[in-house]
Amino acid sequence: MFFMITMIVSYIVVLQYAESETAQKNIYLKNTLFESYIKGLENQYYLVEQSEQNLKILRHDMRHFSAMISQLLDQHEYEEIRKTLCYIDDVTDENKIVKYCGNLMVNTIISNMMKRADSCQVRVNLDVVIKKDIPVNTYEFTAVIANLFENALDCVKNFTFEKRKIEMIVHCSETQLFIRTKNAYENDILFDPQTNLPKSKKGQNHGLGMQSALAFSDKINGSIDCFCDHGLFHLILFAKF
Incomplete structure (x- = not known):
């Protein structure tokens, strides 16, 4: 007892x-x-x-x-x-x-991240198509964009100029959501065998960006995947509504 x-x-x-x-x-x-x-x-x-x-x-x-x-x-x-x-x-x-999209909060976050990228001399190839009203929680969606952008920026900002570039696509419509990021990497990336997402080696309060993206993807019944190919790290998040 x-x-x-x-x-x-x-x-x-x-x-x-x-x-x-x-x-x-x-x-x-x-x-x-x-x-x-x-x-x-x-x-x-x-x-x-x-x-x-x-x-x-x-x-x-x-x-x-x-x-x-x-x-x-x-x-x-x-x-x-x-x-x-x-x-x-x-x-x-x-x-x-510069107006990146019709959603005020997303536009504000992207503007801030682009300013950070410019200060680090990181070139950004950005393709954003988002209307004012979206079928997902704006705060959670914006947090995911900010976290993924920041992860890519932190990864490349200390590389040689040739490698200091990011590609990011964010399309959100009434029927589907598609996010893709692509950036160079140099150090080995440790993947979580359960989620197939990168694990942070920096300790507490690091790696939360990926956790946020995974939680958001699960909430909207989406799928998220990462892979490395020829020195480039790719992340794709997709969902249908």
């Missing part, structure tokens, strides 16, 4: 510990996501302010450019006119706010 009570108490303690660990991991993931979201909003707000200011200056100077072009026309200086128009086009292009 005493042995049975001891077993029950031990089971309850282990269960409570497991629940506590899961709760802590969930809190950590949410905090990381919202921190990235807030930084993304700050970056976008700053870019909008800068663009508006630069375009105000351009609009103010347009009357001078118009007078200059008119005078150059009278002088038949067509090459100078071309240079002036190219300058105006360049200023306009430099102050465009």
Whole structure:
């Protein structure tokens, strides 16, 4: 009888510990996501302010450019006119706010991650097709995108410039979801035999990105797989709705 009570108490303690660990991991993931979201909003707000200011200056100077072009026309200086128009086009292009997709939260996270990639001189080949309203939880979906992007970025950021590149496809419609990432790797990748996903060698609070992707895939009845081929790491997540 005493042995049975001891077993029950031990089971309850282990269960409570497991629940506590899961709760802590969930809190950590949410905090990381919202921190990235807030930084993304700050970056976008700053870019909008800068663009508006630069375009105000351009609009103010347009009357001078118009007078200059008119005078150059009278002088038949067509090459100078071309240079002036190219300058105006360049200023306009430099102050465009990049919109990656129609979903505000996803767009904000991607903007933030692209800024990080640019600071590490990592080239990103990005293909994103996402509407404003999507058939999955936006927060969980955004967390998966951020985690997979961050994993690829962390993997290549210290490589030679030739290898510092990432490919990422994210398509989400009313009927299906497709995510694919591809990046170079150098060190051996340790795969979990049960999930076939990479296992982190860095200890606590690492490897949670892959766990988040797996949990999300399971929740939407999707499939997720990874493989290595000719020095490239591939991850594919697919689901039909």
